[in-house]
Amino acid sequence: MDLFEAIRGRRSVRAFKPDPIPDPALERILEAAQWAPSAGNCQARDFVIVTDPDVKARLAEAALGQGFIEEAPVDIVVCANRERSASRYGDRGRNLYCLMDAAAAVENILLAAHALGLGACWVGAYRDGEVMEALGLPPWLRPIAIIPIGFPAESPRPPPRIRLEKLVHFNRYGSER
Numbered sequence: 743m744d745l746f747e748a749i750r751g752r753r754s755v756r757a758f759k760p761d762p763i764p765d766p767a768l769e770r771i772l773e774a775a776q777w778a779p780s781a782g783n784c785q786a787r788d789f790v791i792v793t794d795p796d797v798k799a800r801l802a803e804a805a806l807g808q809g810f811i812e813e814a815p816v817d818i819v820v821c822a823n824r825e826r827s828a829s830r831y832g833d834r835g836r837n838l839y840c841l842m843d844a845a846a847a848v849e850n851i852l853l854a855a856h857a858l859g860l861g862a863c864w865v866g867a868y869r870d871g872e873v874m875e876a877l878g879l880p881p882w883l884r885p886i887a888i889i890p891i892g893f894p895a896e897s898p899r900p901p902p903r904i905r906l907e908k909l910v911h912f913n914r915y916g917s918e919r
């Protein structure tokens with residue numbers, strides 16, 4: 743799939759068929775995550791793969807009852823590793839770069855899943871503490887996204903985007919071309 747086609751065609755998918763994801767597909771998705779950029783190449787992110795129904799149920803509960811987390815055959819929880827980044831960059835690594843490293847990996851996961859014919863969604867609305875407890879995360883990891891992935895059982899319409907003219911500024915904020 744052409745990159746621009748993948749970027750434009752990817753949608754948040756929130757309904758999944760029960761079929762499992764083939765291991766090679768999951769590996770390719772994780773490799774795509776691994777090759778995302780990161781500050782100083784610290785790669786301050788970790789990935790927890792969740793297939794256990796009890797753990798998925800706890801994630802769904804932590805995410806305010808978003809049931810598709812439980813329905814998906816796999817959830818990938820992307821975590822920012824504060825200390826891996828802080829060891830090089832101090833507070834800027836701890837409070838900023840690790841979040842960016844993790845977010846870059848999330849976008850690669852979403853695009854790779856789409857390119858493989860799978861559906862996925864970036865879920866960010868959850869109680870951090872409950873996710874951390876469900877996954878046994880140490881305090882230096884912060885969950886940045888729960889990503890349910892599976893074969894799509896819906897084809898959502900593209901939601902609207904704000905016009906580029908409103909978002910893009912030339913040379914100084916507020917200026918037009």
Ligand SMILES: Cc1cc2nc3c(=O)[nH]c(=O)nc-3n(C[C@H](O)[C@H](O)[C@H](O)COP(=O)(O)O)c2cc1C
Nearest residue numbers: 752753754756808863864865866867868898900901
């Ligand atoms: C930081 C972040 C948090 C999000 N949290 C949720 C969420 O908790 N639940 C959900 O269903 N979608 C969530 N989304 C998905 C957005 O709703 C979705 O990306 C947006 O509506 C645009 O739709 P599209 O992804 O199909 O282009 C989140 C997306 C981002 C980037």
